Amino acid sequence: MNNEQNKIPQATAKRLPLYYRFINNLHHQGKLRVSSKELSEAVKVDSATIRRDFSYFGALGKKGYGYNVEYLLSFFRKTLDQDEVTKVALIGVGNLGTAFLHYNFMKNNNTKIEMAFDADPNKLGSDIGGVPVYHVDDLEDHLKNTAVAILTVPSTEAQGITERLVDAGVSGILNFTPARISVPDHIRVHHIDLSVELQSLVYFLKHYPLEEEAGD
Amino acid sequence: MNNEQNKIPQATAKRLPLYYRFINNLHHQGKLRVSSKELSEAVKVDSATIRRDFSYFGALGKKGYGYNVEYLLSFFRKTLDQDEVTKVALIGVGNLGTAFLHYNFMKNNNTKIEMAFDADPNKLGSDIGGVPVYHVDDLEDHLKNTAVAILTVPSTEAQGITERLVDAGVSGILNFTPARISVPDHIRVHHIDLSVELQSLVYFLKHYPLEEEAGD
């Protein structure tokens, strides 16, 4: 599944869902074609970078013309496996977890939170946003064919839950806790560390002031 | 404020809050010294990268010894301006916004959400997590000396609100909406795009399978 196109840089791979979303928007707006320059303005990525990114998949566009929106869309849909839904489990139905359950990740997306877990008996039973909430003790019973988990438990619980997830066959974890969890080599973890994001934004503001405008 | 240490790579700057948090943990555990190797295991960053990162600030450690935890901590506290609190406003008290208000970003942090805004009259008045919620019509009246805003409004509102924030003097925006907002050059925007994060995790799982373990 990967060897055919093994050379796609990680930086490119991370931008693909973004491209997909904006191409989708264009399609809904009824646009028939788009240039890398236009797309660049929409997604805020340099147009040369966009052309380079697309070129890893072959020649998707036409010189002098740009890209056909319909074609791009169907190409990216295939590439991002948009027709096949990936099952996701969420662990920790607290502030953040509840927000995710209410949000419909499916709108534009090939993923679906199918079940949630919590340790607090008060959270159980109710379907939050249409997703059933089970007790975390029953994790292993319900987690069948679930490839991805979203971790929104207290950071002290993160490592323990992670180990159970891995044993239960999960192979990707989106970790929102501040803990840096340890996993075997074949498991992929993406950390989204909101405090770090906020702090680093503040650091950049103080230490890397951007050009003041010359007025408009 | 920046010229003294102008050469710190962005990748390094993004890791600083992470280092700070873990050094803080070590301090609370009563550890007196730490090596780049130990720290590496905790934060999951290569030890050479850590030494390189630290070296941009001069010689913080001692050869053959490692780093003094107390010294590192006080150094990073200064560097990250932990003694000075940055005021933050949050716009959009919905699922995600409410979660952030309940979360105490201050725990380990130099930032504080001081006020929130929403367009829905039902959300007003109540202090969520101790933060007052005002009507978005009054944005300009309340936003004094607020450098940073967190955007958790519907994506259709993002650009309009952004323009008002910029006019009101905000210089950094943490954007959780899927919209790619346009800002003048002197404004810094960090995008946290949760759908993209989830989709790209799925993409990596399918296209970049990691080494299977040889068992243990």
Add this chain to the structure above:
DNA sequence: AATAAGTCGTGATTTTATTCACATTCTTTT
């Protein structure tokens, strides 16, 4: 006091990502 073990700081190298710049090709206009 000498030896061994541990660890930093950094020059050099490698890897990854971005950007430039232009020949080529397609579209549109005259």
Add this chain to the structure above:
DNA sequence: AAAAGAATGTGAATAAAATCACGACTTATT
């Protein structure tokens, strides 16, 4: 049908980040 304009795809250049690898110094041990 020719000329002008638009936009791709990519080799080459540049920039940014990560990693290797080792000399220099510190601490611990015998």
